Amino acid sequence: MTDVTASRPLSERTQLIRKNLRRRHMSETIFRALGLLAIIVALGFVALLFADILRKGVPAFTQSNLHLTATFDPEIIDVGPPPGRIAGQSEAEFRAASLKWQREVAMLNWNKVVEASLRALAPAGYEIAAKDLLTIPETDARHRLREMFVADPSLLGQTVKVDVLASANADNWIKGNIDRSLPDSQQQLKAPARALIDQFVSNGTISMGFAWSLLTNVDSRAAPASSGLLGALVGSLYMMLIVIVLAVPIGVAAAIYLEEFAPKSRLTDFIEVNINNLAAVPSIVFGLLGAAVFINYMHLPISAPLVGGLVLTLMTLPTIIIATRGALLGVSPALRQAALGMGASKTQMVFHHVLPVTFPSILTATIIGVAHALGETAPLLLIGMKAFVASVPATPLDQATALPVQIYLWQGNENRNFFESHTAAAIMVLLVLMIALNGIAIFLRSRLERRA
Amino acid sequence: MDTLTGNTRVTQSPDVTSTPVELSKRTTRLTARDVTVHYGSKQALHGISIDIPDRAVTSFIGPSGCGKSTFLRCINRMNDTIEGAKVGGTIKLDGEDIYDPSLDVVELRARIGMVFQKPNPFPKSIYDNVAYGPRIHGLARSRAEMDEIVHSSLRKAGLWQEVKDRLAEPGTGLSGGQQQRLCIARAIAVSPEVILMDEPCSALDPIATAIIEELIDELRENYTIVIVTHSMQQAARVSQKTAFFHLGNLVEEGNTSDIFTNPRNKQTQDYITGRIG
Amino acid sequence: MNSLIIAALLLVLLGLAYQTGWARGGALATATGTKVHSRPQYHASYVAVWTLVPALIVLLLWAVFGGGITLNFIREQIPADVLAGLDANGLNALVARIHALASGYGVVGEIQPYEAAAGNALRSFQFITFLGVVAAAAVAGLGAMLYARSRITARHRARNAVERVIGFVLFACSAIAILTTAGIVASLLTEAIKFFTFINPLDFFFGTVWAPNNAATGGDYGKYGLLPLLMGTLMITVIAMCVAVPVGLMAAIYLSQYAPRQLRAVAKPIIEILAGIPTIVFGFFALVTVGPFLRDIGAAVGLNINATSALTAGVVMGIMIIPFVSSLSDDILNQVPRTLRDGAYGLGATQSETIRSVLLPAALPGIVGAFLLAVSRAVGETMIVVLAAGNSPVLRGSIFEPVATITVSIVNQLTGDTDFAGPQSLVGFALGLTLFVITLGLNIFALYIVRRFREQYE
Missing domain, CATH: 1.10.3720.10 (MetI-like)
Structure with a gap:
């Protein structure tokens, strides 16, 4: 036998190795650079995503307010005094009379009041059609004035200062969301209105303020500038409550059973495989389940947070079960044996000793699961939560929408210039909630673990 | 007894008396001077100085955690791969400082091979396991040359007879002892000058251990071998020079026969008589 | 209101049962002086489970069958000639009107005398049946409670019984995972099969054109x-x-x-x-x-x-x-x-x-x-x-x-x-x-x- 390597002089072997070294180190450097590049790309995506959302969303948190001085002119507000309670009148009769008066008030042309106050603010003799003038304030300005009057009829004939929102188009114009150089035909606002807005901005009649309406109003189609997230927030809150109330106890109980009590049998194997697969079933399939079972078969109300909550519960369960099982698995056998050795039954061991130790992990997993459910959209669309709802749901059985669905609805709004940043602002609210939830999870975890 | 006869030739049982070596006649391949190792703030080695002779087996013995493996891993700079490890002092291979920044660690490891405690064949075929080193270093110019390297390495590792018909099967399918010999063949295939062995038999049964020990004895004719071992008997059987480590210090070094029959140091004596360990 | 009363009933039963069990178990421990197998809280839980389950069964039965019984009652209140002239939708609408009348909400349109009568009858029927159900649940619960109480002795393995119940509840929770999968498969399958009665599966799986006719009511889908x-x-x-x-x-x-x-x-x-x-x-x-x-x-x-x-x-x-x-x-x-x-x-x-x-x-x-x-x-x-x-x-x-x-x-x-x-x-x-x-x-x-x-x- 010939020994190739040994028969060759040593220096030759070394030379062979050295010959390749440069190339090998080069490829090492390239590989390493690729790895670093991947990290930079991934981090870059995160940065880009957040920067983009912030850039688009932050402007929506300031909104242009119009400071009106409105006069409740008796000539326009041509209505008698509100009915007083007449002796001998029943409660129902009185209520009917007041309602009749309110209807009369509502029938009045409140736009005239708005128009008059705007003309008073404009330079004397400024030529602008009433229709165009009224594109400056948001359409809910007249409702504001009417509500003020209904609440306090003595305002008749008086002049009061009142702040209303500028319209979405005016807001776009002021913020520059719309290209100012576009020809008249492509502008949403007529030229006189645009010029007047600029005057208002320069003389302080229109000023920017924090957009509380985004958080305190419900969605609105007629008055886009006043549309807010309150309804969606409450809807999401109901659903989160349902998820917490149902998914957490059931999930933890199921995990305890599978990890601590289940005999090794076909059935438990089957349940295990089941749960692992459920965790990876696309969320939209849960939506189909909800539509078919909860709505079509059980006739639960459509668009209701109750149904949404149930669907999200089923979706979150596997996550909580898997995480809890992981936590239970991590408990040292020594603790179990110590408890059993003291004469505790298995149930006592689990509930008195094992569960308390795993509490921080379970809590964290739960919060993360709930946060995930909070951001879920697709299944909710299938159970009818896509409907436009302009009220705050009073109970989980009322029609409602959810935060991510509201984002979906807003991104589809025709007034792109206004709703793009409005949507981004809603996303910011959603992300802040999620980050807060995750932050709480991390905080609680470190707190509880330190104590344990 | 198949496994024993599978070896190319049956030598007499290796023990101290049967292999008298005049160490003083050997040249020194490796010299270590004042080597220290820190893991973070913890010091693992305190100034180790030792000469390692050419074409002989040097064994490092000592209780667990004494630093013998750590020192072994300094010799081919395997400690570089451990985060937070810092090595001080000098180690020279043929007079060349292996911690010199201009020295390429890749080339160094091609010259100083290593066999590990637990057999660690790659999840590849037996052939590819052995061919791995020559392949990355570009040592074979042709397919035939590569075959030759693989076959001769397997022969030298005494594994040829057992695996020649199944070179394409995964290396992980072999028995523990065979796996370790495969790892030795893998190390030999690069034609290193020095082979470091970190407790190569600790995961093996006695029969497999005997075969490996016999192999080590054969290999010493062509290679400088440094072996870390837990077992004093093994050190006595296979090595010509022995160094005793304790608590990160080199306590005593010398001819194996001297260390085992006539230790100068009290600690060494305590250890080899079983009082510490 | 009704659900509040039921919740209150269940709570009262629970408290009563737990107290009974506790007292009984505790008395065993003090009076007899012998070694009692289970601690008082287990006896209490044991009695509580025994009490609640029968009461819940009664309520559940009513929840399942009550609707049908009520519907039957309403049908009996509607004059035969009116009933004969109604199709399924008309009947549903009429029943809904009567329900609305019974619960005191107004209804649209003229109220027929028989509707008003049926509404009144339904109101009293609902009141009486509700009282009956609540009473039945209470009686069932109390009866079971007395039975459970009588079984408590020093050697009674209340803890084991309670733990069996806990084990069952835990098992039921993990079975929800299976139910979910079953629900998904069942609902997808049944509705998909319905779809395949309209469209040939081959046309669906191998069709190259996707153009649903969303406006069509029949024929061309x-x-x-x-x-x-x-x-x-x-x-x-x-x-x-x-x-x-x-x-x-x-x-x-x-x-x-x-x-x-x-x-x-x-x-x-x-x-x-x-x-x-x-x-x-x-x-x-x-x-x-x-x-x-x-x-x-x-x-x-x-x-x-x-x-x-x-x-x-x-x-x-x-x-x-x-x-x-x-x-x-x-x-x-x-x-x-x-x-x-x-x-x-x-x-x-x-x-x-x-x-x-x-x-x-x-x-x-x-x-x-x-x-x-x-x-x-x-x-x-x-x-x-x-x-x-x-x-x-x-x-x-x-x-x-x-x-x-x-x-x-x-x-x-x-x-x-x-x-x-x-x-x-x-x-x-x-x-x-x-x-x-x-x-x-x-x-x-x-x-x-x-x-x-x-x-x-x-």
């Missing part, structure tokens, strides 16, 4: 060919994987093998933030930023790229999946034993050679499993595609054109419409079934591979 949707899904998934796999895998390799600890501690959680961002946010990002960006890039190099296209949706979905790929790969790379890496280093391999030729082959099965899980996630992803893929269910090969996917079409066909009568909405379930089978297959296969991989190194 339109075409429901799956292939354009499958093609769109496939294109977007492939693009997503092309983005996610290299970036995710290289990021995992860099973080687990090269990165200094500080970088790892910072970068890993930041990348994982991507996994927690709702998909609707990615969809918005794709629609308003990535899409126009890609279109401009395309215009710059002379390519006609649509702002909403398979490319846009695929790229953004790839970004979404990066953390999924990277954290799974990271786990798997870390499971490869260190000794293997040492073996390669010991032979003089560079770090990248070690990773490429030893680490990755060793981790390959696990990584493949991770990729399959990622694919399954991409296939089932909805919102990004709804917003950014352009919804154009036409069979074509260009990734720069708008496409539609299975998930998009489910949303399109099913939103807001819960009248599952025609194939227009039922097709959503056939699509859902297809999606479920695809993802289930991928998941089972992937989990199997990953499990095999783990066993290899355990």
